[in-house]
Amino acid sequence: EISYMVLILSASKMKKPKSKREPVNASIDLRTDKPWDTLKAQILVKISAVINPRMLCFDNYLLTYHISQVLPKPGLSFSTQADYDGMMKCVNGMAAKAPNVNINIIQQVVDENEKQGEDDPSRKNEQVIDCFGYLFSPTSSPQKESAAILPGNERKVRNIQLLRDHWVCKKTDSACPLTHCYLIPGMDEHFPLGHQQFDCWAAAMCKDTSEAMLEKPPNHRLFDAKATAISPVLQRRADAQSKTASTSFSTLVINFSFGNEFASFLKMNHAALNVPATNIGPAPDSTSSLLPPSSKPGNDMSIMSFCGLYKLDDTIAEKFASNSFKEARLLRYVTFADLKEMEFKIGKIAALRDAVERWSIPSDA
Numbered sequence: 001e002i003s004y005m006v007l008i009l010s011a012s013k014m015k016k017p018k019s020k021r022e023p024v025n026a027s028i029d030l031r032t033d034k035p036w037d038t039l040k041a042q043i044l045v046k047i048s049a050v051i052n053p054r055m056l057c058f059d060n061y062l063l064t065y066h067i068s069q070v071l072p073k074p075g076l077s078f079s080t081q082a083d084y085d086g087m088m089k090c091v092n093g094m095a096a097k098a099p100n101v102n103i104n105i106i107q108q109v110v111d112e113n114e115k116q117g118e119d120d121p122s123r124k125n126e127q128v129i130d131c132f133g134y135l136f137s138p139t140s141s142p143q144k145e146s147a148a149i150l151p152g153n154e155r156k157v158r159n160i161q162l163l164r165d166h167w168v169c170k171k172t173d174s175a176c177p178l179t180h181c182y183l184i185p186g187m188d189e190h191f192p193l194g195h196q197q198f199d200c201w202a203a204a205m206c207k208d209t210s211e212a213m214l215e216k217p218p219n220h221r222l223f224d225a226k227a228t229a230i231s232p233v234l235q236r237r238a239d240a241q242s243k244t245a246s247t248s249f250s251t252l253v254i255n256f257s258f259g260n261e262f263a264s265f266l267k268m269n270h271a272a273l274n275v276p277a278t279n280i281g282p283a284p285d286s287t288s289s290l291l292p293p294s295s296k297p298g299n300d301m302s303i304m305s306f307c308g309l310y311k312l313d314d315t316i317a318e319k320f321a322s323n324s325f326k327e328a329r330l331l332r333y334v335t336f337a338d339l340k341e342m343e344f345k346i347g348k349i350a351a352l353r354d355a356v357e358r359w360s361i362p363s364d365a
Contacts, residue, residue: 159202295360310355
């Protein structure tokens with residue numbers, strides 16, 4: 001278990017001289033196997049209780065951490081999953097069974113309500129909207145906190161947290177690039193769990209039936225690892241190719257006749273025209289395939305193995321899984337328009353295009 005000693009300074013207090021700043025201290029105790037999201041949520045609760053802002057957003061605060069006799073002040077940044085992983089490496093190398101980590105939090109953005117002061121009595125019982133969209137009262141007891149969430153969603157939110165804590169992927173990044181996975185019984189394959197899967201699973205658990213439990217996902221298409229139905233994207237692509245192949249077009253041929261003088265002119269200037277140009281590939285249009293036209297698919301594998309092999313972000317694997325893509329060979333049917341329809345960002349498309357080019361095999365090979 002790790003003890004986090006939290007020191008919080010609001011933006012209004014940072015405007016005061018250094019000698020007159022009075023930070024507020026708090027503490028958090030968490031097991032070492034808890035994910036970054038759990039610690040992040042606990043930090044937001046402490047910030048809300050101390051500063052009481054109307055909009056609680058993690059990006060509005062500067063966080064650093066230091067560890068006595070291991071990492072001296074001013075320490076390192078503590079805002080991302082990578083920062084958290086670096087901190088855990090330091091903690092795991094310590095001999096202490098209950099290490100202490102010091103976290104400094106400084107508010108960067110002052111909202112209009114903060115200017116009135118953190119101790120404004122008029123805001124004592126005011127509800128706060130956090131960056132996840134939930135309402136809660138920062139000054140209330142833990143029992144009253146959950147009551148601020150809509151009754152129909154309270155249990156579902158609790159189930160989502162239970163599922164996220166339980167199904168953290170324990171494989172290394174090289175073996176499985178995903179953060180949360182469901183291990184399919186009888187199969188040595190990890191099924192990716194994203195927001196849609198967690199939401200569906202948590203809702204099914206609220207029905208109090210044997211349909212869905214913590215160890216058993218619901219009988220829903222989002223969890224169908226053996227689905228054979230083609231995705232809507234692939235179906236539209238196949239229909240378009242079939243329509244193109246079945247349609248014949250008549251071609252208008254026009255013949256031109258040139259004299260000998262023109263042919264001599266072309267021969268004289270052949271050397272000048274034969275200057276090699278810089279090979280600049282055209283930008284792909286929305287109808288071009290993800291697989292280069294001069295290449296053929298590489299070795300077939302699962303989409304998850306493909307994303308892991310070429311170090312693609314786990315969100316790419318989740319998007320393909322949600323659209324029923326199971327094998328890498330299906331990538332030859334995907335167009336850039338399909339990727340945009342699946343809401344891929346420009347950077348993700350570039351990374352995926354680079355991976356497919358490295359995976360593919362030249363047609364003349």
